[in-house]
Amino acid sequence: MNTPQLALLFGRYEFFIRRLHSLIGLVPLGGYLCFHLATNAAVWDGPETYQRRADQIQAVGPSTLFFLSWGLIFLPILFHGVIGSVIVTCGNRNVVQYPYLSNFRYTLQRGSGVVAFLFILWHVFQMHGWFQFPWWIEHVARPLGGAKFVPDNAPVSAAAVIQSSIVMAALYAVGVVASVYHLANGLWTMGITWGVWTSPRSQQAASRICAAFGIALTVLGLGALYGMEKVAVPNKARPDTAIHAQANLSQHQAKCPYAEEAKQ
DSSP: OOHHHHHHHHGGGHHHHHHHHHHHHHTTHHHHHHHHHHHHGGGGGOHHHHHHHHHHHHTTOHHHHHHHHIIIIIHHHHHHHHHHHHHHHHSOOOTTTSOOHHHHHHHHHHHHHHHHHHHHHHHHHHHHOSOOOHHHIIIIITTTTOOOOOGGGHHHHHHHHHTTOHHHHHHHHHHHHHHHHHHHHHHHHHHHHTTSSOSHHHHHHHHHHHHHHHHHHHHHHHHHHHHHHTSOOTTTTSHHHHHHHHHHHHHTTOOOHHHHHHHO
16 A cells, blocks of 8 residues: 555545544445345345335435435445545555465455445446436436336336346346455454454454355345346336336325235
């Protein structure tokens, strides 16, 4: 890491910014990633179960959901992603000269962070359009292929995106793996940075625990994608038609089949 460049950029706040960047990666972002993947994995128990989870989230109300989403998810993601990108830009990439395992892990940590950040920006736009203002949704997000997730028809609208092409499914798989690796390996490096495990023995034990955690979370995330592939999507040739038709119906208080089953 080119410390003089970072010190020049961040000034006397470099230590604080680096520690805040590290902490936000665990709380709230790491916690939310686990929650998000576990919520999506509810599709294993059927579309009606996934719909019930979506209804529980929406039940907090649009205003509360807006402040929670931006205060605990989107703004921390932007901070962590932007600062992480600066760190990557100022970093010294020397894995070819020093092909050690720790150096490979360091390089993968930075690379997976960039991939995860770009994936999250794209994923949030594609599913939610970034902003929920009606004008933005209708005139910006949807014309550009975003805001495809319909809360009242959560399983079908989410599955339609995943099933739209094999490339789409592959992109989501790569995004999930990159995000999980960045969290699991970052948890291990964070423990070293914060002095939680300092001896070689404790670091080795922590490495195994973080690896097991990462594998379990990867199985959960990829399993959720597999579950989405099994959801029946009407009008599959043009999934957007079914999604937007359902969105229009929901505005007239129509209920989708999965929403009805989830509430029974």
